[in-house]
Amino acid sequence: MARAASTFICQSCGAVHRRWQGKCDACGAWNTIAEESAAARPPSPGRSPRKGRLFALQSLAGEAQEAPRLSSGVAELDRVVGGGLVRGSVLLVGGDPGIGKSTLLVQVAAALAQAGERAVYISGEEAVAQVRLRADRLGLASAAVELAAETSVEDIVATLSEGRPPRLVVIDSIQTMWTNAVESAPGTVTQVRGATEALIRFAKRSGTAVILVGHVTKEGQIAGPRVIEHMVDAVLSFEGEGAHQFRILRAVKNRFGPTDEIGVFEMTGIGLCEVPNPSELFLSERDLGAPGTAVFAGIEGTRPLLVEIQALVAPSALGTPRRAVVGWDQSRLAMVLAVLEAHCGVRLGGHDVYLNVAGGLRIQEPAADLAAAAALVSSLAGAPLPADAVYFGEVSLSGAVRPVPQSAARLKEAAKLGFTRAIVPEAAREDPADPALALTTVGALAGLVAEIASPDEGRRRAEERRKVGR
Ligand code: TYD
Numbered sequence: 277m278a279r280a281a282s283t284f285i286c287q288s289c290g291a292v293h294r295r296w297q298g299k300c301d302a303c304g305a306w307n308t309i310a311e312e313s314a315a316a317r318p319p320s321p322g323r324s325p326r327k328g329r330l331f332a333l334q335s336l337a338g339e340a341q342e343a344p345r346l347s348s349g350v351a352e353l354d355r356v357v358g359g360g361l362v363r364g365s366v367l368l369v370g371g372d373p374g375i376g377k378s379t380l381l382v383q384v385a386a387a388l389a390q391a392g393e394r395a396v397y398i399s400g401e402e403a404v405a406q407v408r409l410r411a412d413r414l415g416l417a418s419a420a421v422e423l424a425a426e427t428s429v430e431d432i433v434a435t436l437s438e439g440r441p442p443r444l445v446v447i448d449s450i451q452t453m454w455t456n457a458v459e460s461a462p463g464t465v466t467q468v469r470g471a472t473e474a475l476i477r478f479a480k481r482s483g484t485a486v487i488l489v490g491h492v493t494k495e496g497q498i499a500g501p502r503v504i505e506h507m508v509d510a511v512l513s514f515e516g517e518g519a520h521q522f523r524i525l526r527a528v529k530n531r532f533g534p535t536d537e538i539g540v541f542e543m544t545g546i547g548l549c550e551v552p553n554p555s556e557l558f559l560s561e562r563d564l565g566a567p568g569t570a571v572f573a574g575i576e577g578t579r580p581l582l583v584e585i586q587a588l589v590a591p592s593a594l595g596t597p598r599r600a601v602v603g604w605d606q607s608r609l610a611m612v613l614a615v616l617e618a619h620c621g622v623r624l625g626g627h628d629v630y631l632n633v634a635g636g637l638r639i640q641e642p643a644a645d646l647a648a649a650a651a652l653v654s655s656l657a658g659a660p661l662p663a664d665a666v667y668f669g670e671v672s673l674s675g676a677v678r679p680v681p682q683s684a685a686r687l688k689e690a691a692k693l694g695f696t697r698a699i700v701p702e703a704a705r706e707d708p709a710d711p712a713l714a715l716t717t718v719g720a721l722a723g724l725v726a727e728i729a730s731p732d733e734g735r736r737r738a739e740e741r742r743k744v745g746r
């Protein structure tokens with residue numbers, strides 16, 4: 277009889293190989309190839325293959341049940357997941373080691389326990405005493421969180437299935453868990469996947485919300501090759517710059533809510549504090565009057581957020597000048613620089629360019645183009661921008677300043693924080709703005725550049741435009 281054929285499949289990219297090898301030729305990953313049996317189950321002789329069971333198809337217009345949610349007691353986390361933890365859902369929180377994942381989740385478990393819910397915290401990394409010490413530091417030692425240091429998923433599921441099902445189970449971290457169901461060493465992709473599967477089954481069966489902690493590998497992936505991201509209901513990433521106190525919780529995937537909301541926390545001596553008004557925080561350490569800084573009125577999800585964009589343009593000693601960005605997209609910077617060169621007569625070929633978003637925030641909106649361009653020109657010209665002005669607008673390759681969504685919300689936040697001027701795309705004039713805010717519209721980036729580089733020249737141009745009736 278022929279041997280059952282088996283194939284070797286890369287667990288990272290799914291490429292099929294004929295024999296085992298250490299490195300996958302398709303994606304270049306090491307040690308990701310596993311043997312899988314490819315043989316289909318042979319039909320039993322003398323019996324016709326089983327016919328499928330019939331099931332009723334339903335219409336799209338039926339009643340949809342709102343996912344039952346449970347407030348986690350931490351408003352910023354609720355905001356990111358879309359209004360509270362969903363019962364029976366599994367959430368993965370990823371982040372660099374030391375960023376504060378355990379701290380956040382101890383705080384969440386304690387908040388739920390204090391609200392009278394059953395919350396369980398399973399640590400696979402720290403001893404019970406260590407978790408207690410942390411809780412003590414956070415002032416949460418009296419919270420009725422149920423605690424254990426365990427790593428066997430079967431034991432954990434068996435224990436948790438006793439009695440009243442918990443509302444929240446925190447597993448810290450999924451990489452330390454192992455299951456009997458698969459035969460590989462703890463920490464391997466197969467183990468992590470097997471343990472996650474068992475915990476997902478437990479969550480769905482019991483209606484418990486499960487939060488898994490996942491360490492991010494050096495390449496920035498959770499648990500190696502994104503092995504469990506597709507299995508869980510939501511993936512949150514907890515980020516922050518080492519030197520800053522701010523921590524940002526961001527949804528990467530969310531089956532029950534939006535993925536563009538962020539939660540902002542500050543790491544203090546007594547744990548993570550929520551920051552309900554991040555604009556104030558991000559603008560708190562501005563150096564007023566220095567050239568090269570512009571305030572961008574941005575939107576993160578539904579929340580307006582003002583941040584400072586800092587630029588430094590300096591003559592370069594290198595053959596190929598340096599372009600470095602922190603907190604913004606490298607290719608967007610290249611684009612803005614190209615537009616400045618091509619349409620605004622700004623020569624940057626012999627200059628190093630550095631761009632930084634203050635406070636360790638990462639901006640993804642194209643609306644930041646105008647603020648970045650203003651900061652760059654201000655630095656090059658050595659001319660400070662007005663300290664009471666905010667900027668937003670997308671710059672197109674033709675040099676035109678294009679409208680961006682939600683201008684009204686941006687302007688409102690700027691007025692609330694005491695800004696008196698806004699430099700905006702022309703379309704923003706139609707939006708209702710605070711009377712305390714003077715709007716300056718720019719149709720083309722060249723106009724703004726002239727205005728910053730030589731304010732008199734800019735005024736003359738504006739005058740001319742008015743005379744010609746635009
Ligand atoms: P931790 O939650 O252990 O990180 P993770 O689980 O993501 O690895 O947090 C570790 C860091 O947080 C540690 O460097 C100390 C700091 N920290 C504070 O600043 N204040 C606190 O109250 C606590 C508990 C931790």
Ligand code: MG
Pocket residue numbers: 377378379401448
């Ligand atoms: Mg930890």
